[in-house]
Amino acid sequence: MNESLLPFNATQTERNLSLVTKRSSSLPVNINHLWDPFRCPENLLPWLAWSLSVDNWNSAWPTSVKRQQIANSIEIHRRKGTVSAVKKAMAVFGVQVELSEWFETKSTPHTFSVMAWAGDNFRDNHEPVLTEAYYDALKRAIDYSKPVRSHYDFKVGILFDSDFGIGVVQQSLAIKRVDGEFIYLGAGLDGDLNIGGINQGHSVTRMSMEL
Template sequence: MKTLLPPNSTELERKLAEVGKDAFDLPSIRIIKDIDHVPSQFLPFIAWQKSVDYWDDDWQEELKRKVIKESRDLHRLKGTPAAIKKALEPFGYEVNIIEWFEVEPNLVPGTFKLEIDLIGKPLNSDTTAEINRLVGETKAASRPVTDIQFTTNSPVPVYIATGYQRAVTVSSYTRSI
């Protein structure tokens, strides 16, 4: 038997190692590695293990699995404009980031604006709070957002005002196709 026990291990330690040698070959251990086949009741624990920054038990199971799978890539990108897009992507939003130097007249150096298309999803205070939270957690701490513009194709026009960091007013409007 191959073992990692030191040569001076006791007989009890060797017997315990022998008894437990097949523990990691159990199907229950192997299935946890495959996020698509993990029973749904284990998803919150795997999310914690994979350092998922934010978890909501009310999300659909498919979204939970997607967030777990993408957690590692998101941590690699954290603090970049791509991280903001990737954080909002699982929710089906289209995000356009406008850096301070891309507009005339230029914004304050180091700042950026966001244009978010909700693609037909409703805009309400929960959606706004979730977007603000995701943007705040993924952007670089030294890069303030000056403006967030929401676009939605919901059948009812929605106007909402929200403050973000420097108390900037943000509005949403219905766009016709």
């Protein structure tokens, strides 16, 4: 039985198009999922990111971060140049953001400061919390969502829940201030907690940058 609805006098081009359309329904990918960042097949996420003009992308990111980045893209583009856009762009990477604008701190006009408290959804279990890749991803999130004329100071650190503050706590603290480039402090500070101790590693890197 011929399932085509084309008239008997249809051209060969029309018949070919009908055949292609019919075959598309039997593809191994559910077409209805291709535009959904949370159901799109993982290997097709880069193409979905490109089609939605995602500005900040890295193939090495965890899949959950990639999907959230795509999901937030349209809203970030709508609000670019605002505080909410900066916070939303950074929230993808599991950070708590404290942002102060120049008029709130009586600083130089068109400047702002950002304190990003790192989360743990950006890493595998064996990796440090604060890495150069993590820092670069956060900085790019600010760069593409902030007002073009604005300059900023950026700091990133690890914020532990109050639950870890009980018992005998041994704290290792490393602070480094640099201008213009990021330096990751190794020194055995991997940000992990050994609750048996309790040992708490707290690594904070301060960044002052003029763009």
